[in-house]
Amino acid sequence: MESHSHDFKRAAARAVVDEQLKGALAKAQDGFVGKRAQVVETLPEFEQLREQGKTIGDHVLANLDYYLERYEAAVVKHGGQVHWAETSEDAQNIVRDICKRVDAKRVIKGKSMISEEVALNEALESSGLDVVESDLGEYILQLAKEPPSHIIAPAIHKTKAQIAELFYNAHRKLGYDKKLDSVPDLVNEAREVLRSRYLEADVGITGANFLIAETGSNIIVTNEGNGDLSCTLPRVHIVTASIDKVVPTLDDASALLRLLARSATGQEFTSYTTLSTGPRRAADPDGPEEYHVVLVDNGRTEMLAGEFREMLRCIRCGACMNHCPVYGAIGGHSYGWVYPGPMGSVLTPHFLGLKEAGDLANACTLNGRCASVCPMKIPLPDLLREHRRHQFEAKLAPRMASFALAYWGFLAKRPKLYQPLTALGMRVMGMLGRRKGRFRSLPMVGSWTDTRDLPAPQGKTFYKVWRKQRTLPVETKMGNKVDQGKGSELRVFAFLTIVLAPILAVVLVGGYGLLVWMFQLIAGPPTQ
Amino acid sequence: MSTARERILVRVRDAVAGGRKDGSRAELEQRMEQAPPLIRPKLHGDLIARFREKLMQGSGTFEQCDTPDEVPAVVFAYLQTNGVAAKIRVAPALQDAAWGEELEVSYGNTRGDHPVSVTPAFCAVAETGSVVLLSSDKSPTSLNFLPDVHIVIVDKDQVVSHIEDVWVKLRALGEIPRTVNFITGPSKTADVEQTLQIGAHGPRDLHVILIAS
């Protein structure tokens, strides 16, 4: 898929004012978050399972060469074939060649994120194949010619009316000439239209939630049964999967299955969990005659070697985006490529480079919700921070931001200067904003205050509160200590005011700048 | 010239070489033979009650009868109640059942022209409320997905507690079949405005009949 990630800021700015999108995202996030919380509540072992998931993931990654070879051998043993693709183009060519060899005309697809990543549909269509997505959400987007905006609910941003319009335009020529307005009718029409597509297809392409080294099976998890039909009816089944999908045994797979649906949709188990192993057996009346697996690297070995290895534990559940306030405000399309939300903000800059997609890593408040729900315990905020560090080092960050960071860094390393300066800045701003309790506009940060007010600081600085709390257990000294702190702070304040009067102006501006900067650290960067 | 396979594996090996702390090849082989003990959620109470509860949570329906002989009548009554024609496509594994006069019966797989299928199960999982079906000439996979109504017959003894118990039974077969389906309810989708709709591409009804004897 072509990337638009470089346009992230503008796309996000457009998205935040899109009322319809806002409504759709709020509804979806509420639903997902609530259902997940409920289902997690009823499973006391959930936290242990997350820890275990991480352990399994790390073990596989640390021994990936072994498990890939074991997996390959098991596929071959059951009559399947394994193909290795280093890049997107390799993957496209492999699938295209198989289709050509078996003289395929029609392809039916189950949902597969890796096939989006390697732009498989475009490649197959350009060589004359008729490709149909069978997951309802993906089908809707195929008609709309749009990429998915969520990894498990791809058409989350589409309204019923928009879907009805798409169906009307696409299905009219098939004899469906009524514009529909109910969900059951829409689902039914898609069911009828797609039914013949399954039966006519020569090749079925699915993804894989897991690849099992023990048996050479791939597992797919669906609610619609679409992937299951796609791998049962056509005469050839091709699985596209990235190399990090392999797990050692069936037991490991079930350990991760317990996490997947709960984290994704808040279900305990989806309607269908299907293991496919090789082509149909001699006596089987249905099932494919050929079974192929395309193992895709496309940048993952590089990830394995570097600081982003932990990201390869991802099981693509979507919980991180369901719980992300930034995703909730801007939707999936703003991210400009295949993977949105926190996991996308880690993956996309890695795959496409910081120049193209570095902004994704900056659009994060580091609130940590994603990491706290990730079933594989991926430290997403830490990984995003890694991207920021690289950006800073490579001088890719905007000049003002780099300058502000350097300035802040200088002060932060000098607590004697930092503490009175923040205290002073807060007092001054607190005084200035006392009447309204907030600032409607401020010099130099217009782009920030254009869209929201800055609350006037109240009370003590964070440092003081923290110091107070830290000394709390020392009961007898507590009162003294706090008073002492107050006294010394007053002395510093007096000193600064009287002795440094001539440069007070400079300090004021500095303190103000620092405060604004710190506030942005907490509240996120200004939008454009 | 090296192949893509070799190049990928070399890169993987290089990437993991330094940090391989999970021991030797022998230990890995050992782990393949016997996975380390994994956490299984504690199940409370009766297995069959649990299976029923979880199945119904996933929008499946459940019915119990005492002996295998009752199955044809139960199937017929179920279809009658739901206003479905008494015409069933039956998995060849159930060929020996006395289906009787009321039901119109044929055996084999389907290409979509059979509204009702009746299939056996390999086992059922109390933990998840799933029935597990294996592909074979006796139980074609197409019967699990193309009909509108899918009826699954399970014996009480086939109900196991956890997913891992299915693996044990599967390994005991010696050879894994082409397709293993865990089915935990009818086909459904929430892709239109997050509204749950039953009957996306597969069966609109999943009905499990458990033989209690």
Ligand code: SF4
């Ligand atoms: S990063 Fe974690 S939460 Fe996000 S999709 Fe991957 S596994 Fe799920």
